[in-house]
Amino acid sequence: MSIFFRKFIIAATGLFLCIFLIVHLSANSLLLLPEASARGLYNAYSTTLRENPLITAVSYLLYLSIIFHVIYAAIITIKNRKSKGTGYRVNHKQENSTWASQNMGFLGVFILLFIVVHLVNFWARVKLGIGESVGLDVDGNTDVYEITYTLFHNIYYVLFYILLMIPLGFHLHHGLKSAFKTLGFYHKKGLRVLAKISLVYAFVMSIGFGVIPLIVYFK
Amino acid sequence: MKVTFKIWRQDSPDSKGELKTYETDGLTEDMSFLEALDHLNEKLVLKNEKVVAFEYDCREGICGQCGVFINGRAHGPHDHMTTCQLHMRSFKDGDTITVEPWQAGAFPIVKDLVVDRTAFDRIVEQGAYITAKTGTAPEANSIPVPKEVSDAAMDMAACIGCGACVATCKNASAALFTSAKINHLNKLPQGKAEQHTRLLDMTKQMEVEGFGSCTFTAACEVECPAEISISSIAEMNARYVKAKIFG
Numbered sequence: 397m398s399i400f401f402r403k404f405i406i407a408a409t410g411l412f413l414c415i416f417l418i419v420h421l422s423a424n425s426l427l428l429l430p431e432a433s434a435r436g437l438y439n440a441y442s443t444t445l446r447e448n449p450l451i452t453a454v455s456y457l458l459y460l461s462i463i464f465h466v467i468y469a470a471i472i473t474i475k476n477r478k479s480k481g482t483g484y485r486v487n488h489k490q491e492n493s494t495w496a497s498q499n500m501g502f503l504g505v506f507i508l509l510f511i512v513v514h515l516v517n518f519w520a521r522v523k524l525g526i527g528e529s530v531g532l533d534v535d536g537n538t539d540v541y542e543i544t545y546t547l548f549h550n551i552y553y554v555l556f557y558i559l560l561m562i563p564l565g566f567h568l569h570h571g572l573k574s575a576f577k578t579l580g581f582y583h584k585k586g587l588r589v590l591a592k593i594s595l596v597y598a599f600v601m602s603i604g605f606g607v608i609p610l611i612v613y614f615k
Numbered sequence: 616m617k618v619t620f621k622i623w624r625q626d627s628p629d630s631k632g633e634l635k636t637y638e639t640d641g642l643t644e645d646m647s648f649l650e651a652l653d654h655l656n657e658k659l660v661l662k663n664e665k666v667v668a669f670e671y672d673c674r675e676g677i678c679g680q681c682g683v684f685i686n687g688r689a690h691g692p693h694d695h696m697t698t699c700q701l702h703m704r705s706f707k708d709g710d711t712i713t714v715e716p717w718q719a720g721a722f723p724i725v726k727d728l729v730v731d732r733t734a735f736d737r738i739v740e741q742g743a744y745i746t747a748k749t750g751t752a753p754e755a756n757s758i759p760v761p762k763e764v765s766d767a768a769m770d771m772a773a774c775i776g777c778g779a780c781v782a783t784c785k786n787a788s789a790a791l792f793t794s795a796k797i798n799h800l801n802k803l804p805q806g807k808a809e810q811h812t813r814l815l816d817m818t819k820q821m822e823v824e825g826f827g828s829c830t831f832t833a834a835c836e837v838e839c840p841a842e843i844s845i846s847s848i849a850e851m852n853a854r855y856v857k858a859k860i861f862g
């Protein structure tokens with residue numbers, strides 16, 4: 397399999413995950429509403445999604461994307477390290493490139509850790525029924541809001557969910573613009589605009605996801 | 616001017632190298648970096664020590680022979696500059712200057728600061744030319760080339776094959792070099808007939824030689840003396856998709 401193919405997979409799955417994050421953050425901003433309206437709306441939304449076959453199909457695509465992204469990222473990180481040889485005694489990389497671009501794999505490991513914990517917290521309980529069972533709200537919908545509420549009244553989880561958004565932000569800042577170049581977008585002015593969009597995107601995603609646990613904590 | 620050189624010394628490809636320290640006096644700010652190394656070597660000859668092996672030819676930034684890693688940067692502290700164009704005025708009296716050979720699996724060290732860059736030649740052999748026998752220089756106006764196209768092709772042709780892009784890349788990727796060579800010809804009408812095979816063969820060779828893949832850190836475009844932009848790599852990627860579909 398060629399050098400290009402592996403990178404195309406990482407870029408395509410990465411972009412798909414980037415789109416997913418937008419949808420996920422939009423929905424999660426319901427959690428910022430006052431308790432009374434947030435619980436009903438959030439649970440109704442989450443039930444609708446779970447019952448929609450199209451969404452179920454997309455969710456399988458999502459799992460596959462994460463798996464392929466991680467596998468190919470691991471493969472190319474190892475291969476690239478082999479290409480590099482012994483390395484320099486003195487190397488001032490920070491003078492010609494960003495730290496995030498030099499450490500995508502390292503940042504990815506933190507994101508993977510986050511994804512695993514996050515799935516155990518929510519997905520395993522709601523979808524797989526593993527762990528503490530989940531109750532129903534007054535409308536008879538699975539009370540996902542309650543999971544969020546209890547989870548984010550534990551200060552350790554709140555800190556974990558906030559801090560792990562930092563590596564995500566760095567990964568996205570480099571990843572978004574890089575993915576477009578990998579897939580062959582080479583318009584020079586367009587790339588300058590893209591660099592700005594990536595910065596804004598990374599900020600909105602990491603701050604957006606990071607602020608939700610904090611606000612729920614103080615509810 | 617007085618500086619302390621820390622220079623990578625390695626007798627042969629298989630021997631173990633190390634950084635050796637040389638106190639050097641009597642340099643001037645107007646000396647080029649290579650002249651400073653010449654100066655050091657003259658002193659070493661007088662002391663009956665082995666001189667430091669380093670490569671150069673033109674000493675004016677066009678042959679691409681002189682690349683070394685200086686104080687943690689390919690071709691030294693400035694962006695877009697070859698080692699031969701670097702002058703001692705870029706350093707301060709009393710500075711310590713670390714000089715290392717390019718490090719990449721595909722560029723094995725030959726001796727001291729000299730590495731074997733023939734992997735680049737083998738990529739070029741895979742199609743960085745057109746196979747038609749052109750004879751003597753043809754009439755310049757017989758194939759019209761739009762100004763923007765010829766300018767863009769010239770920008771790519773500016774690559775001098777110095778290897779700084781590989782040397783500075785965390786993946787030792789040759790994507791910048793290879794993309795410059797491919798885009799140069801694939802943009803021009805003369806190169807169009809073989810554009811897909813050229814692209815597939817040259818990129819294949821890039822992989823065979825053991826160069827890594829591109830993460831777009833953009834370190835290469837900062838160090839490239841010819842100012843080839845990483846958008847050239849993105850363009851190669853686009854052409855790769857095109858070649859796979861139509862090639």
Ligand code: HEM
Nearest residue numbers: 407410413414469500501504505508571572574575578830
């Ligand atoms: C929300 C989750 C994630 C998103 C949205 C995401 C997004 C991206 C994007 C868009 C790219 C750019 C692809 C390119 O350069 O062409 C990328 C690259 C990368 N990702 Fe992720 N990623 C995520 C999770 C992960 C995880 C969990 C890992 C590893 C454990 C990882 C490892 C990598 C690596 C190593 C690269 C760089 C590949 C290279 O060297 O070019 N990512 N990611």
Ligand code: SF4
Nearest residue numbers: 774775777778780839
């Ligand atoms: S692309 Fe630039 S850095 Fe790379 S070999 Fe050509 S001139 Fe040197």
Ligand code: FES
Nearest residue numbers: 674678679681699
């Ligand atoms: S010696 Fe020719 S480019 Fe430096």
